[in-house]
Amino acid sequence: MTLTVFRIILFIISAVGISFVIPITAALFYHEYSALPAFLIPMAASLVMGLLSLVFFRKKKSQLSIRSSFAAVALAWVSASIFGALPLYFSGAIPSFTDALFESVSGFTTTGATILPEIESLPRSINLWRCLSHWIGGMGIVALTVALMPVLGVGGFQLIKAETTGPEKGKFTPKVTTTAKILWFIYLGMTAVQTLLLKMAGMDFIDALCHAFSTLSTGGFSPRNASIGSYNSAAVDWICFLFMFLAGINFTLYFYLFTGNFNEIKCNSELKAYIGINAICIAVITFTQSGYYGGFFKALRFSAFQTASIMTSTGFSTADYTTWSSAGQIVILMLLFIGGMSGSTSGGIKVIRWVILYKQMKNEMLKMIHPHGIFSVRLNQRAGRKDVVFSVAAFFFMYFSLVIITTFFGALSGMDVLTSFSGALTMVGNTGPAFGSLGPSNNYSWLAAPIKWWYSIAMIAGRLELFTIFIFFTPAYWKK
Structure with a gap:
């Protein structure tokens, strides 16, 4: 079991190392030769690790237990984050390893919180790697490995379940490797389309690629200090809005779209709620900020962009929403609690969990009126499992417990409330x-360094939807 987990970690480090080819190519093109060793040395080490795992473990195929699946996924994200920090640290772009690790964790978890006050002075290859780490982490490090390495044969579905977001998890093809490949092809295709559109809107190729990586992963890193706002372009804003909105949708629905299974899309409860929440929030912010921006259409542009950016957890900015009216700021604050759809690249609580709680609330009121009635939570026009409500309740408890603990640590470090x-x-x-x-x-x-370390833990826990991390603190996990 231990060897199997170790083998998975080596494969994932190798996959991250191979991805360094992209920033290395950019470094060569832009003559950033001083940045090359920062990528080449870790890349060489990762390839050696991958080769050793193939040579020594090629005949050791086994299924992972549930416990090992959680350990493999958690260790995979920690290992990838540490390994991804090496180019940032070795290049001198981020002299502190604590800061480099924070930036790397923020990249892979698609948080988009940066410690860099000056971004545009960095080598373009470094900025490309920052955004690429978003793209790799957006669809999932383990999902990428399962898609590329079917030779693993170690219970891929258990790994995907431990990493995938949302309470409803499954596969729409018989083989989980096929499912993972289809999702990655959809992801890659959407990234290519957005890169082309941004290039047509006036960005150079590297900037367009960086922002496509960050948008489709709902990450938020940008090679510009002022983020998307630095372009001051309505076309760029609307393109990014569209793809942020699309990235917040469950990618399984795109598979149904391409295969003509429109009924699954039409009856999807979460999609209806996701569209409705976006529309209402955009309308409210546009109405409250029309005077601030001097007109309806300009207010619509900025409100739509920031609504999609915050709700999908992308974090791009074209405006400083802390200068908006109190009503506009309250809407933004509310969006921090929601998130995108399950099975998307978005963070947050996820729309489906709010839908389930809302439907359960209605059922509780109906039971008060009809004490002998039997009511179930209906999702996608079908009766949902009763245990989903309990799972969502447990998630909310863990989510807000971690938020409260993290708030307390932030206050201890000297932050205001x-x-x-x-x-x-x-x-x-x-x-x-x-x-x-x-x-x-x-x-x-x-x-301070201690809060950066704690924030790094909180980002990984949030990306893995808490259960995968919190389970290590339960005595039952360690009992044989």
């Missing part, structure tokens, strides 16, 4: 910008 609380929400929800001293016009560089 608003900054501590909103910072905790953005770390656990993988959103990025918060309020107060961690607002969209600020960064995380000023935080």
Whole structure:
């Protein structure tokens, strides 16, 4: 069992190392030769690890137990984050390893919180790696490995279940490797389309690619100090809005779309709620900010962008929403609690969990009126499992427990209440910008090292939806 987990970790480190080919190519193209060793040395080490795992473990195929699946996924994310920090640290772009690790964790978990006060002065290959780490982590490090390495043969579905977001988890093809490959092909295709559109809107190729990586992963890193706002382009804003909105949708629905299974899309309860919440929030912010922006259409542009950015946990900014009216800021704060759809690249609590709680609330009121009635939570026009409600309740308890603990640690480090609380929400929800001293016009560089380490743990826990991390603190996990 231990060897199997070790083998998976080596494969994942190798996959991350191979992805260094992309920033290495950029470094060569832009003559950034001083940055090459920062990528080449870790890449060579990762390839050696991958080769050793193939040579020594090629005949050792076994199924993972449930316990080992959780351990493999948690260790995979920690290992990938540490390994991904090496180019940032070795290149000198981030001299502190604590800061480099924070940036790497923020990248892979698609949080988008940066410690870099000056981004545009970095080598373009380093900025490309920051955004690429988003893209790899967006669909899932383990999902990528399962898709590329069917030779593993070690219970891929258990790994996917431990990593995938949302309470409803499954596969839409008989083989989990086929499912993972289809999702990655859809992801890759959407990234290519957005890159092309951004290039047509005036970005150069590397900037377009970086922002496509960050948008489809709902990450938020940008090679520009002022993020998307630096382009001051309505076309760029609307393209990014569209793809942020699309990235917040369950990617399984795209498979149903391409295969003509429209009924699964039409009756999807979460999709209806996701569209409705976006529409209502955009309308409210547009109405409250029309005077601020001097007109309806300009207010619509900025409200739509920020609504999609915060709800999907992307974290891009075209405006400093902390200067908006109180009503507009309240809507943004509420969106930090919601998130995108399950099975998307978004962070946050997820729309489906709010839908389940809302339907259960209605059922409880109906039971008060009809004490002998039998009511069930109906999802997608079908009766849902009763245990889903209990699972969602447990998730909410863990989610807000971690938010409260993280808020307390933030307060201990010297933050004010608003900054501590909103910072905790953005770390656990993988959103990025918060309020107060961690607002969209600020960064995380000023935080003390201990809080950066805790925030890194909170980001990984949030990306793995808490259960995968919290389970290690239960005595039952360690009992044989």
